[in-house]
Amino acid sequence: MTAYIIRRLLWLPIILVIVTFFTFAIARFGPGDPLLVVAGQIRDDEVLEQIRADRGLDGNVFEQYQTWLFDAVRGDFGESIQQQGFTVTEILLPKMWISAQLGIIAIITIFGLGIPLGLLAARANGTWVDPFVISTLLFLQAIPVLVVIPPLLWLFATQLDWLPVGGWDGLFDIWWIGGVIAVPIPDPHLYIPLVAFTLPGFAGVARLTRITALEVQKEDYVRTARAKGLSEGRVTFRHVLPNSLLPLVTVIGFALAGVLEGAFFVETLLGIPGIGRFVFQAVGSRDYDVILATTAIFATAFVVMNLVIDIVYGFIDPRIRVGASR
Amino acid sequence: MATQAAQAPAGFGALEGRSEWSLVWERLRRKKLAMISLVVIIVIYGAGLFASVLAPYSYTEQNLDRGLEGISADHWLGTDRLGRDLLSRAMYSARTTLIITAAVVLSGSLLLGNGLGLLAGYRGGWVDNAIMRVGEVFSSLPGLLMLILINASLSPRVVDAVRSIEENTPLTGLVSSGFASYITVFLALSLFFWVGTARIIRAQVLQLREREFIMAAEALGASQRRVIIRHVLPNISFLVVLQISATLGSVAGSELVLSWFGVGIQPPAPSFGAMLFEGSGARTFQAHPNLLLVPGVAITMLLLGFALLGDALNDAIAGR
Numbered sequence: 001m002t003a004y005i006i007r008r009l010l011w012l013p014i015i016l017v018i019v020t021f022f023t024f025a026i027a028r029f030g031p032g033d034p035l036l037v038v039a040g041q042i043r044d045d046e047v048l049e050q051i052r053a054d055r056g057l058d059g060n061v062f063e064q065y066q067t068w069l070f071d072a073v074r075g076d077f078g079e080s081i082q083q084q085g086f087t088v089t090e091i092l093l094p095k096m097w098i099s100a101q102l103g104i105i106a107i108i109t110i111f112g113l114g115i116p117l118g119l120l121a122a123r124a125n126g127t128w129v130d131p132f133v134i135s136t137l138l139f140l141q142a143i144p145v146l147v148v149i150p151p152l153l154w155l156f157a158t159q160l161d162w163l164p165v166g167g168w169d170g171l172f173d174i175w176w177i178g179g180v181i182a183v184p185i186p187d188p189h190l191y192i193p194l195v196a197f198t199l200p201g202f203a204g205v206a207r208l209t210r211i212t213a214l215e216v217q218k219e220d221y222v223r224t225a226r227a228k229g230l231s232e233g234r235v236t237f238r239h240v241l242p243n244s245l246l247p248l249v250t251v252i253g254f255a256l257a258g259v260l261e262g263a264f265f266v267e268t269l270l271g272i273p274g275i276g277r278f279v280f281q282a283v284g285s286r287d288y289d290v291i292l293a294t295t296a297i298f299a300t301a302f303v304v305m306n307l308v309i310d311i312v313y314g315f316i317d318p319r320i321r322v323g324a325s326r
Numbered sequence: 327m328a329t330q331a332a333q334a335p336a337g338f339g340a341l342e343g344r345s346e347w348s349l350v351w352e353r354l355r356r357k358k359l360a361m362i363s364l365v366v367i368i369v370i371y372g373a374g375l376f377a378s379v380l381a382p383y384s385y386t387e388q389n390l391d392r393g394l395e396g397i398s399a400d401h402w403l404g405t406d407r408l409g410r411d412l413l414s415r416a417m418y419s420a421r422t423t424l425i426i427t428a429a430v431v432l433s434g435s436l437l438l439g440n441g442l443g444l445l446a447g448y449r450g451g452w453v454d455n456a457i458m459r460v461g462e463v464f465s466s467l468p469g470l471l472m473l474i475l476i477n478a479s480l481s482p483r484v485v486d487a488v489r490s491i492e493e494n495t496p497l498t499g500l501v502s503s504g505f506a507s508y509i510t511v512f513l514a515l516s517l518f519f520w521v522g523t524a525r526i527i528r529a530q531v532l533q534l535r536e537r538e539f540i541m542a543a544e545a546l547g548a549s550q551r552r553v554i555i556r557h558v559l560p561n562i563s564f565l566v567v568l569q570i571s572a573t574l575g576s577v578a579g580s581e582l583v584l585s586w587f588g589v590g591i592q593p594p595a596p597s598f599g600a601m602l603f604e605g606s607g608a609r610t611f612q613a614h615p616n617l618l619l620v621p622g623v624a625i626t627m628l629l630l631g632f633a634l635l636g637d638a639l640n641d642a643i644a645g646r
Contacts, residue, residue: 011462015466022463023472026472026479027475027479029479029483030479030480135634138630139630141633144625144629146583146586146599146606150618154608154611154612158608165608257469260468264470265586269606280587283471295467299467302466
């Protein structure tokens with residue numbers, strides 16, 4: 001196991017180098033020269049060369065990449081072209097924080113509602129409830145987020161006027177009861193993005209829970225628990241549920257990927273100043289350093305996440321020791 | 327299988343002569359949802375395939391006097407901002423979806439995915455290592471961001487390439503028809519859609535290699551080609567079909583998103599993504615809901631059809 005973890009960790013920097021070089025080459029391959037924007041009104045070749053040299057964008061692609069890599073390793077991810085005078089780290093960190101808050105809440109909601117729905121379907125196996133729950137969730141999964149958001153906005157923001165059209169104002173508002181007791185309530189800006197993030201996610205979690213729960217329900221220890229005269233609720237929560245959770249660990253990675261991808265359109269459509277929206281703008285304005293830093297962050301998150309899942313899986317279920325079989 | 331034989335003892339003799347695929351089809355046919363999904367998929371793809379015959383108008387035909395109309399006898403589903411018939415545009419968009427999904431599934435998933443998966447699983451050693459490591463790199467790239475980046479960077483180059491084809495050959499009208507953007511989207515999606523298939527096929531082939539009948543064939547001196555074609559391929563064919571059904575939906579979804587972001591299929595070529603984008607403002611939706619609902623309902627039904635059919639197929643193959 002240890003050897004396996006070490007091997008995977010050694011592989012991480014290599015993947016990161018390949019991934020960032022790939023991104024760098026593609027971004028550079030595109031049309032347009034963002035440095036003309038930096039130069040502004042001055043159309044002097046000498047000035048342009050100077051800027052290019054300052055930003056490490058002179059020489060061939062490999063030299064440019066080398067410059068970027070050596071700076072990045074030392075924690076310097078360069079300066080944004082869209083917002084001049086700010087380093088990439090300065091700009092990205094607050095945006096990442098916003099996206100991360102939303103993402104974490106979304107993942108908690110997906111699992112928090114998906115698991116009970118899956119259990120419900122498994123318990124109701126053989127009745128109409130089971131296929132009804134599952135096909136409803138499948139239907140919700142099939143609707144693209146791009147189709148869902150405008151009607152939601154129309155209904156809740158324009159018609160009913162309950163929720164704001166977009167924007168971001170933190171996770172929680174504080175309600176003061178009698179000016180003394182502070183009660184945190186979710187900020188109204190949160191609801192529509194949350195619905196958009198979670199609707200496509202429920203089906204995966206619920207179906208996996210259902211399938212595992214159906215298997216677990218057939219196990220001898222569940223029959224024993226029933227034979228002992230335990231209540232149905234106790235059987236479900238003490239014996240079926242914990243044993244059904246294991247495979248769910250593997251879908252956390254998928255859920256995370258889904259939320260990361262969803263961030264692009266949810267943030268763009270709803271005007272949330274997170275990383276998804278910003279990166280999309282960065283692609284449009286060839287903001288190389290921002291694109292590279294984000295790709296590097298996303299790739300690291302993916303690789304580390306997969307590694308953690310593998311390790312956690314090995315710990316929860318000792319029957320699957322990845323290291324041993326390899 | 328056992329239940330079927332029990333139900334129809336007279337057909338037991340015929341059972342031996344039937345291929346596994348006809349059994350799967352038999353089970354699938356009894357699932358109502360699967361059949362409805364199949365019909366939905368056939369209708370939408372059929373509308374795309376025969377769009378040039380069936381559509382009442384051309385997808386570029388404008389009538390600025392009759393923009394943003396509702397449902398009428400002339401325009402069954404209304405018109406968009408430029409007075410183009412939404413029904414016709416939806417049908418041509420279905421054609422775009424058909425072209426892209428078919429091309430990507432054929433090249434990315436079927437050829438690249440299965441080919442590399444087979445190669446990795448069967449050859450093993452450094453070939454396996456190389457293919458899987460490359461796959462790992464691709465799967466750790468943030469897919470959507472990469473697709474947007476690749477499309478944004480690649481499309482001017484592809485347009486140039488297509489233009490030079492136009493200049494040097496008798497072919498004309500390629501650039502203006504948006505042909506280049508189809509190529510770009512196809513290339514970019516193929517690049518990403520082989521990894522999942524290759525992994526699953528590889529795992530299956532690795533298991534198969536340990537089986538006695540494969541070893542027997544190898545021991546008897548069968549060539550690698552013969553072992554792969556006669557013994558390995560028939561045993562992964564179910565998996566291949568399942569992978570296709572799973573990939574179709576996600577390819578269609580990716581094309582939708584790319585075109586929505588403006589880096590996919592380029593206008594005037596029609597696509598559901600571009601249609602959705604035009605109808606996606608909250609105010610637009612309030613005044614002209616058909617702009618969003620026409621492409622939205624069509625693509626949702628298609629994606630749902632793929633999901634339900636894939637599910638049922640999975641059950642049918644597993645013998646349920």
